[in-house]
Amino acid sequence: ALPGKRGVWHKPLFKASQWYEDVALEKRDKNASIELETFKQGAEVLILSGSLNDGQERYPPFSWIRYPCQACASFEADEPVIYWIKRGINAP
Numbered sequence: 546a547l548p549g550k551r552g553v554w555h556k557p558l559f560k561a562s563q564w565y566e567d568v569a570l571e572k573r574d575k576n577a578s579i580e581l582e583t584f585k586q587g588a589e590v591l592i593l594s595g596s597l598n599d600g601q602e603r604y605p606p607f608s609w610i611r612y613p614c615q616a617c618a619s620f621e622a623d624e625p626v627i628y629w630i631k632r633g634i635n636a637p
Contacts, residue, residue: 595626
């Protein structure tokens, strides 16, 4: 689990600090803790199973979400969800 994020599991896949890029698989349990995340360098998310709500919209499996720099989202799941996430799509 991620420190301070109950019910959220994080499996790192790739990290390149010089490009501000962090790629991982994440799993959220049903009703996992909700918190606001700011994507300073943007982010992309691919829902693999389950559905994810980002505070604006509910995304079913195979949805692709792209957040611009400084975008905010509060991820929550009303069922277990697994997604691929790449934080840092826009280097400064």
